[in-house]
Amino acid sequence: MSIKKQMRAQQIGMAARLARFAAVAALGALTLAGCSGGSSTEQNPNPGAPTPNVGYNGLPAANDDILAFQNEFWTNIRVADRCGGCHNANGQAPTFARSDDVNQAYQQTTAIVNRENPGLSLLVTKVAGGHNCWRGDPGACAEDLTTWISAWVGADGNSAKQIQLVEPTPIDPGASKRFPAMPPAAFKPVYDLLDQHCSNCHQPDSATAQSPFFAAGDRNAADILTSDVYLEAYRASQPKINLNEPELSRFVIRLADESHNCWTSDCDADATVLLSRIRTLAGAIPADPTPPGMLSKALTLYDGTIASGGSRYEKNIVALYEFKTGSGNIAYDTSGVAPAADLELSVPGIDWVGGYGINIRDGRAKTFGAASRKFYEKIAATGEYSIEAWVAPGNVTQEDARIVSYSGSATARNFTLGQQLYNYEFAARSSATDADGAPRLSTDPDQEVLQASLQHVVVTFDPVNGRRIYVNGEFTGDVDGSGGGTLEAWDNSFALFLGNEASGDRQWQGVVRLAAVFNRALTLQQIKQNFAAGVGQKFFLLFGVSHIVSVPKAYILFEATQYDSYGYLFTNPKFISLDATAMPGSIRLKGMRIGVNGAEAQVGQAYRLLDTNITNEMYSAATGQLLSAVGTIIPVEQGPETDQFFLCFDALGSETNACTQYTAGITPTPVLAEAGSDIGVKLFDAINATMSTITGVPRDNAKVKATYASVRQSLPAVNDIQGFLSSHQTSLAQLALQYCNVMMDTPSLRDGFFSGAGVNYDDVLTEPDYSAVNANGQAVINRLHAKMIGTAISQPTSPEFSTDMGDLVESLCNPSLPAVVVAPQTKNLACGTVNQRTNVNRTVEVIKAACGAALGNAAGLVQ
Numbered sequence: 001m002s003i004k005k006q007m008r009a010q011q012i013g014m015a016a017r018l019a020r021f022a023a024v025a026a027l028g029a030l031t032l033a034g035c036s037g038g039s040s041t042e043q044n045p046n047p048g049a050p051t052p053n054v055g056y057n058g059l060p061a062a063n064d065d066i067l068a069f070q071n072e073f074w075t076n077i078r079v080a081d082r083c084g085g086c087h088n089a090n091g092q093a094p095t096f097a098r099s100d101d102v103n104q105a106y107q108q109t110t111a112i113v114n115r116e117n118p119g120l121s122l123l124v125t126k127v128a129g130g131h132n133c134w135r136g137d138p139g140a141c142a143e144d145l146t147t148w149i150s151a152w153v154g155a156d157g158n159s160a161k162q163i164q165l166v167e168p169t170p171i172d173p174g175a176s177k178r179f180p181a182m183p184p185a186a187f188k189p190v191y192d193l194l195d196q197h198c199s200n201c202h203q204p205d206s207a208t209a210q211s212p213f214f215a216a217g218d219r220n221a222a223d224i225l226t227s228d229v230y231l232e233a234y235r236a237s238q239p240k241i242n243l244n245e246p247e248l249s250r251f252v253i254r255l256a257d258e259s260h261n262c263w264t265s266d267c268d269a270d271a272t273v274l275l276s277r278i279r280t281l282a283g284a285i286p287a288d289p290t291p292p293g294m295l296s297k298a299l300t301l302y303d304g305t306i307a308s309g310g311s312r313y314e315k316n317i318v319a320l321y322e323f324k325t326g327s328g329n330i331a332y333d334t335s336g337v338a339p340a341a342d343l344e345l346s347v348p349g350i351d352w353v354g355g356y357g358i359n360i361r362d363g364r365a366k367t368f369g370a371a372s373r374k375f376y377e378k379i380a381a382t383g384e385y386s387i388e389a390w391v392a393p394g395n396v397t398q399e400d401a402r403i404v405s406y407s408g409s410a411t412a413r414n415f416t417l418g419q420q421l422y423n424y425e426f427a428a429r430s431s432a433t434d435a436d437g438a439p440r441l442s443t444d445p446d447q448e449v450l451q452a453s454l455q456h457v458v459v460t461f462d463p464v465n466g467r468r469i470y471v472n473g474e475f476t477g478d479v480d481g482s483g484g485g486t487l488e489a490w491d492n493s494f495a496l497f498l499g500n501e502a503s504g505d506r507q508w509q510g511v512v513r514l515a516a517v518f519n520r521a522l523t524l525q526q527i528k529q530n531f532a533a534g535v536g537q538k539f540f541l542l543f544g545v546s547h548i549v550s551v552p553k554a555y556i557l558f559e560a561t562q563y564d565s566y567g568y569l570f571t572n573p574k575f576i577s578l579d580a581t582a583m584p585g586s587i588r589l590k591g592m593r594i595g596v597n598g599a600e601a602q603v604g605q606a607y608r609l610l611d612t613n614i615t616n617e618m619y620s621a622a623t624g625q626l627l628s629a630v631g632t633i634i635p636v637e638q639g640p641e642t643d644q645f646f647l648c649f650d651a652l653g654s655e656t657n658a659c660t661q662y663t664a665g666i667t668p669t670p671v672l673a674e675a676g677s678d679i680g681v682k683l684f685d686a687i688n689a690t691m692s693t694i695t696g697v698p699r700d701n702a703k704v705k706a707t708y709a710s711v712r713q714s715l716p717a718v719n720d721i722q723g724f725l726s727s728h729q730t731s732l733a734q735l736a737l738q739y740c741n742v743m744m745d746t747p748s749l750r751d752g753f754f755s756g757a758g759v760n761y762d763d764v765l766t767e768p769d770y771s772a773v774n775a776n777g778q779a780v781i782n783r784l785h786a787k788m789i790g791t792a793i794s795q796p797t798s799p800e801f802s803t804d805m806g807d808l809v810e811s812l813c814n815p816s817l818p819a820v821v822v823a824p825q826t827k828n829l830a831c832g833t834v835n836q837r838t839n840v841n842r843t844v845e846v847i848k849a850a851c852g853a854a855l856g857n858a859a860g861l862v863q
Contacts, residue, residue, distance in 0.1 A: 058101045066106045072151035074105055076144070076336070082134050096123075118149040119306070130257075135340070137325045140332035147336035166305045167553065167578060170544050173298040173646040175287040176598040177243035178637065183234040186284035188225070189277045190241075191233060194251075195219040197263040201348075209348040212236035239565075239639040243282045246275060248641070288598045294655045295595070296647040297544035301560060301568065301640040304539030311533045316520040318378045318385075319496070323356045323513065331358065331365055335516075337378070341371040341496060350499070354636070355536045355562030357513040361394075364500035365512075375406055376414070376492035378519040383487055384462035386518040387417050388527075390535040392454045394509035396422050397717045401508035402501045403457075404515060408494045410503040411436050414487075417459050419508055421713055422448040424476075426459045426467050430485030441467040443476050445712060454513065456531045460521040468521075473531035475524060511564075537562045542578075543646065549587050549653040553578040556592070556647055557624065562640050563633060570594060571631035573607065575614045576624030587614040589627065591650025593659055594634055596643055600659070606632035677721050681728075681861050684715035690860050691736060694788055695743040695851075696752055707738040721862070733856045740851035744844055757783040761844055764832030770814040773806045777831075780847055781805045784854040796859075805850055812846045 061067035074097075078084040083097035087108075096109040114121040119142075127133055128142035135141050183191075191214075194202070199215040201208050214236040217229035224230050240250040254260040256271035264270055314320070320335040321343060331343040346363025353359050379385045387404050398419050407413030412435050416427040423445055427437030443449040449471050458470040466480035498515060499508050513535045522530075542555040554577045563569040573592070575584065592607040593600050610628055619625045637643050648659040682690065688708050692699045699705065711731035716724060743749045750761070757779045765777035773781065785801045796804070813831035831843045 056099060056102070058099075059103055061106075062103050066103055069106050069109065069152050070102045073109070073148045074102055076148045076338075078105070083132070086132070113149055113153075115153045118153065119146045121145070121149055124149070135332060135342075136328070136330055137332055139324050140334055140340075143322070143324075143332075143334035144336050147334070151336070165540055165542060165557075165578060168297070168299055168303050168542055168544070170297045171299070171644075173295050173595065173598060173644065176644065177282060177285050177287050178597050178599070179234075179238050179243070180285065183225075183231065184281070184284055186281040187234055187237075190237070190274070190281055191215075191230070192219045193274055193277060194233075194237070198261065201261075206348075211348075211351050212240075214240065239636065241278055241281070242638065242642050243285055244642065246278045246282050249275070249278050250639070252278065294548050294649075294652070296548075296556060298644050298646040299541050299543060300642065300644055301537070301539055301541070301562065304541040304560060306539055311529060313522070313526040313529045314516075316382075316518045318375060318517045318519050319515075321498075321512075321515040323352070323358050326352050326354075326356075333371075337374070339369075339371040339374060341367045341374060343496075343498065344368050353511055353513070354565035354640075357390075357511050357536070357564075358498075359511045360499035361509055362507065364504070365498040367496040372406075372495040373492055375496060375517060376490055376494070379517075380487055380490060380492075382519045384460070384519070384521045385415070386458060386460045386520065386522045387415065388456075388458045388514070388516040388518070388522070388530060389417065390454065390456055390513035390515075392511040392513070393419055393450060393452050394511075395452050395718065396448075396450060397723070398508060399713065400506055402497065402506040403499070403508050403510075403512075405497045405501055405506075406494050407497065407502050408491060410501050410506060412491070412494075413437050414490045414494055415459075415461070416501075417457065418506075419450060421445075421717055422450050424450050424457060424459075424469055424471065426469055428461050428467055429489055429491075430461070430466075430482075430487055431489060432466065432482040432485035435489070439482060441469065441478060441480050441482075443469055443471070443478055445709075447476070449476055452510075454511075454535075456535075458522060458527045458530075462521040465521070470524070470527050473528040534561075537640070541645065545647075545652065548649075548655050549584070551577055551584055551587075552582050554582070554584075556627075560645075562636070566636055567604075567633040568636065568640075568643075569631055569633055570604075572629065573627040574624040575619070575627060577621075580621050583616050583621075584614045584619050584625070585616060587653045588612075588651055589614060589649060590652075591659065592627075593648050594632070595646045595648055596634060597637055598644075600648065601634045604632045604634045606630050679721050680719035680863055681716045681721050681724050682863055683717060683719065684712050686863075687715055687732065687861065688712075688735070691739045691855055694855060694860070695739045696749045697739050697742045697746070701742055703742050704735075704738055707735055711735055716861075719863075729856070732861065733852065736856035737848070737852035740848045740855055744848045744851065753787065754780075754783050759783065759847075761841065761847070762832065763843065764813070765809050765843055765846060766813045766831060770810055773809050777806070777809050778802070780850065781809070784850060788854040788857065789859045796857075801854075805854065808853060809846060809850055812849055813842070 061070050076082070078088075078097045078099050084099065086092045087095050087097040089095055089098040089100045094108040094112060096105050096112065098105045098108070109123075112122040112126075118124065124142050124145045127145055128138050130138045133141035135144075195215045195217070196219070200206055201210045202213055202215040203209065204213050204216060214233050216233045216236075217224055217227055221227070237251075242249045246252070252271050252275045255262055255267050255274060259267045262270045314335075317335045318337055319333045319341045321331050322334055323331050324334075325332060329345045329347045331345060333340040333342050343365040344367075345358065345365050349361050349363030350365060351359045351361070358365065389404055391403060399421060401419045403417045403419060405413060405416040405418070407416060413427060414429050414437075416425075416437060418425040418427065418440075420442060423443045425443075426441045427433075428441075429435060429437045433439065456472050460468045460470070461484075463484040463486060466482055466484040468480065469476045469478055495502065496517075498512055499510075500506055538559060538561040541558045541560045543558070544555055546552060546554040554575070557574045557576050559571045561569045575587070575589070577584070590611045592610050593605050594607070595601065607628060607630075612627060614625050614627075634645075650656065650659055688699060691697075692704075697704055699708070711734050714727050714731040715735075716728050743753060758776075759779050760776050763776045764774065765780065766773050781802050782798075784805065785798055789796065789798075789801060791798075809831075831846055
């Protein structure tokens with residue numbers, strides 16, 4: 001039997017669950033079995049499908065459902081390069097893409113479509129498996145079909161819009177092969193093959209470097225087996241190798257099924273060679289014994305019921321990027337609106353993120369060809385639009401960085417969502433703004449809305465309200481001073497970019513988990529609906545416990561998602577029975593832990609201290625009983641297709657000591673990075689507060705507030721002392737001088753600061769020959785040290801401070817300095833006298849300068 005046939009046989013058991021996650025975009029609102037309520041899904045009417053009914057002269061649709069079928073589904077699939085090339089009137093059965101009679105096509109389609117769950121339609125799962133996909137990714141074709149079917153069956157408003165929990169097949173946690181912490185000898189032959197044929201891309205120093213780096217290092221090097229790069233290659237390879245079913249290893253599938261980088265003309269033969277070495281590796285690793293104790297039933301992530309995307313509002317969508325492909329350099333537009341505006345990714349600057357998403361480190365994602373024009377055509381027709389994105393900014397120090405931009409250069413755009421430090425910015429061209437979309441609408445800097453964490457961001461434009469910004473389901477309150485306007489000035493030649501600008505010099509770094517463009521301004525309710533729907537590969541996992549608690553169809557339910565390439569997120573555990581008549585009575589639950597591949601996870605056991613009772617009073621037949629509102633991260637071991645999870649408990653009902661007693665788990669891959677310094681710097685807001693406290697000048701003083709606003713973005717935005725720049729010090733000095741200026745010009749604040757120090761503001765600060773400070777000058781210096789340095793800090797010491805500050809005072813008081821000499825009034829510029837021309841007290845001015853130098857000192861900055 002060929003390697004492909006072997007793999008196909010192994011894959012049959014997984015086909016249904018893999019198809020479920022490949023086509024989720026159009027599922028209904030998030031509800032549990034037996035639940036009522038929830039948000040309904042608005043489906044896209046697909047205005048950009050192929051020209052409807054061109055060349056059709058058959059009988060008209062016999063009823064409304066057939067008409068909806070014709071407009072929403074049949075029009076899209078009957079073209080020759082999709083399904084019409086084979087499943088036509090004279091072609092292969094079923095003839096659902098026939099063009100002679102839409103009514104007969106409808107009859108042929110009903111048997112291959114699941115109206116209640118379009119994503120599980122036979123037609124969808126067939127294409128998801130690779131059958132006649134007209135795009136580069138079968139998952140993208142499956143998304144298109146799901147969208148079109150959903151639009152058809154939802155057109156009458158009566159289609160099912162609920163996610164129903166599906167009882168999983170009960171599987172006991174079993175023996176499982178697990179990678180040891182250090183590479184076994186049998187890994188070397190696998191590595192040799194990978195390094196020989198994959199190192200042109202999958203090593204970090206390659207000109208076309210692409211993660212994961214499982215081919216790093218010279219396999220022939222004398223120290224390869226003990227090198228760090230070999231260990232990292234071993235860890236990077238683990239998610240691509242299935243020890244329990246080697247035929248399902250991603251390495252093997254990539255060669256045999258996808259013909260990726262075959263090193264001979266026979267990909268099947270290449271896959272056989274690699275499979276043989278992986279089998280040898282698997283045979284060298286013994287299986288862990290079945291875990292002891294009373295455990296829940298076991299599940300993989302894909303055994304769960306899809307929970308993500310079920311309640312998204314997607315009417316009036318123009319483009320949707322869910323980043324599900326996971327490899328390659330194309331991110332597909334799965335909106336179902338033609339033409340598909342797919343994104344081309346800069347490689348190696350952009351990596352795919354596990355659980356859907358892309359990590360932009362350098363470069364950009366860009367639409368190509370004429371497809372970009374659809375943004376202009378769809379949005380110009382309505383005069384309003386929305387941009388939606390789930391993003392995790394890489395940091396809060398990025399300035400003028402572009403997240404999503406529909407533009408032609410750095411100074412010409414139709415719209416742009418960008419980042420400016422802690423702020424989201426929205427530039428939009430209209431009759432009320434210029435060609436650059438200015439003035440930009442920005443979130444309030446004081447609110448620091450943008451954070452380096454996963455956030456849901458929506459910006460909208462309409463002719464009445466103009467621009468609005470929403471973050472995590474809430475309107476930020478920032479008002480568009482430019483108002484609304486019209487879009488007649490839009491340019492139809494622009495392209496859509498993610499992560500940069502058309503000019504390539506406005507780099508943004510971070511993760512994008514989803515991006516969408518609508519040709520309507522979403523309402524707050526619709527935005528909240530999409531925020532609540534979440535993002536990524538999210539599933540309901542039902543861990544069976546009926547064999548422990550004797551309640552029929554009893555489960556511990558988790559919401560689980562592949563959070564990123566390194567971890568799974570488990571949240572909101574509930575006790576629930578899928579028998580609507582069952583009640584729990586009284587069940588004690590104590591010490592719940594999550595196991596992976598036959599052992600408890602070493603980290604992430606957030607429910608270990610859980611101690612609660614499941615009772616009839618707390619339990620709801622519709623929603624179950626929430627056990628905890630916290631979430632936890634469990635490390636990825638072998639990948640979502642293979643990692644098998646189970647639960648164990650210190651006590652569940654009458655059963656006690658049911659856990660595995662902390663069986664050793666696999667050591668997670670460490671993140672190698674330089675240790676950060678224990679010494680840091682204060683951030684901009686802390687610097688401002690410190691200066692206000694020391695001088696007594698309120699932060700809302702008009703002069704101080706204006707200066708702070710002008711220098712805020714140039715003050716430190718991260719605590720890392722290695723990131724402190726000379727530009728930071730310049731801005732720090734400006735702010736310090738302004739605080740000292742206001743303090744010295746306000747008698748009450750000045751007197752309060754120098755109270756008891758014996759300072760005379762009208763007397764000289766130096767000896768007559770300016771060679772040293774006098775008693776008055778020393779009193780000023782002593783008070784500055786006491787207030788701004790203090791005795792608790794060893795540097796600078798009081799003598800050191802006095803020496804340096806004394807030199808500053810002497811130089812500023814010496815009338816011989818060129819900057820001070822203005823004959824014949826030179827003597828009037830010395831400290832202690834008032835300049836007859838300007839009426840400026842020179843002593844006060846020198847104290848201001850000394851104060852600014854002390855206030856901007858490192859003692860007030862470093863922490």
